[in-house]
Amino acid sequence: MDYSEYWSYYHDDLISQFGQHLAVVLVATLLGAIIGTTAGIAVYRAPRASEVVLKACGVFLTVPSLALYVLLLGVLGLGWPPVLTALTLYSLLPIVQNTIVGLRGVDATTVEAAAGIGMGRGWRLARVEFPMAWPVILAGIRVGALLLVSTAAIGAIVRGPGLGNAIYNGLNRIGTPSALYSALTGMAGVVIVGLLLNGAFFVLAKLTISRGLRD
Numbered sequence: 608m609d610y611s612e613y614w615s616y617y618h619d620d621l622i623s624q625f626g627q628h629l630a631v632v633l634v635a636t637l638l639g640a641i642i643g644t645t646a647g648i649a650v651y652r653a654p655r656a657s658e659v660v661l662k663a664c665g666v667f668l669t670v671p672s673l674a675l676y677v678l679l680l681g682v683l684g685l686g687w688p689p690v691l692t693a694l695t696l697y698s699l700l701p702i703v704q705n706t707i708v709g710l711r712g713v714d715a716t717t718v719e720a721a722a723g724i725g726m727g728r729g730w731r732l733a734r735v736e737f738p739m740a741w742p743v744i745l746a747g748i749r750v751g752a753l754l755l756v757s758t759a760a761i762g763a764i765v766r767g768p769g770l771g772n773a774i775y776n777g778l779n780r781i782g783t784p785s786a787l788y789s790a791l792t793g794m795a796g797v798v799i800v801g802l803l804l805n806g807a808f809f810v811l812a813k814l815t816i817s818r819g820l821r822d
Contacts, residue, residue, distance in 0.1 A: 620773075621770075621773060621793075621796065624769055624770045624772055624773055624793075625770060625796050625799075627768030627769050628756075628759055628760070628768065628770045628771075628796065629800050629804075631687065631694065631759055631762070631767070631768050632694065632752060632755045632756055632759050632800065632804065633752075634691060635691055635694035635695045635698060635755055636698055636748065636751060636755060638691075638695045638698075639694075639695050639698030639699055639702055639748075639751055640698075640748050640751075642695070642702075643664075643698065643699045643702030643703045643706060643747070643748075643751070644702060644703075644706050646660055646664075646699075646703050646706075647702070647703045647704075647705075647706025647744075648706065648710065648732070650707065651706065651711055660703060661700070661703060661704060661707070664699040664700040664703050665700055667699065667700070668700055672693065672697070672758050672761045673764060675693045675696070675697075676690070676761065676762060676764055676765045676767075677764075677765070679692055679693055679765075680765050685765050685766040685767075686766055686768070687768055689762070689765050689767065690762035690765065690767035690768065693758070693762070694755045694758060694759055697751075697754060697755060697758055698752070698754065698755055700751075701748075701750040701751045702744070702748055702751050703747075704747060705743050705744050705746055705747025705748075705750075706740070706743075706744050706747065709739075709740030709742070709743030709744045710737070710740045712740065712743065713735070713736045714739075717735060717739070718731060718735060718736060721734070721735045741815065741816060742812070742816050745808070745811065745812055745815070745816070748808075749804075749805070749808040752804050752808070753801060753804060753805065756800050756801040756804065757797060757801075760774060760793070760797050770793045770794075770796040770797050770800070771793065773789050773790070773792055773793030773796070774789070774790050774793035774794060776790075776793075777789030777790030
């Protein structure tokens with residue numbers, strides 16, 4: 608089987624897996640961003656609480672992805688649920704960490720000036736602190752998202768979505784004509800997903816970060 612024959616036979620599955628891979632990473636990143644920024648906002652003023660939350664998020668990254676998928680398999684079953692849950696947990700540390708660092712790094716005099724003109728704590732957070740910390744927070748979300756791109760491929764071990772299925776199918780059929788094509792196209796797809804996400808975050812930064820903060 609040459610490459611053209613392989614592609615004509617499997618291209619629908621590969622396109623579907625590509626879309627699934629991108630989707631599960633995006634959804635997990637969105638969930639991680641919501642949970643992570645909320646946790647960071649809740650604890651950034653309290654050093655001890657921040658330390659506890661960061662250590663808890665760090666624990667997830669110490670668990671090998673294969674082991675975490677297998678652990679979640681017993682609770683959530685096969686498919687999307689264990690993969691989405693694992694990816695969300697893996698994304699938390701850089702997001703929470705950057706949220707805390709970004710908010711703590713906001714110039715104190717700016718915050719005091721906002722308080723001086725009558726802004727309450729919540730209004731200061733929403734209109735002053737969070738926007739000024741956003742470049743750092745967005746960088747954490749980007750790191751979390753790119754971390755998930757390769758981790759999502761391992762989700763095929765629990766019949767999860769994504770390009771890991773093409774990679775595993777190729778490895779399981781070593782010795783057959785299509786094995787190499789399947790594994791290589793799966794890996795190439797993972798790389799393309801990573802490049803697309805990186806480009807998307809670059810555009811998002813341009814659109815959401817004011818020029819003064821970018822400079």
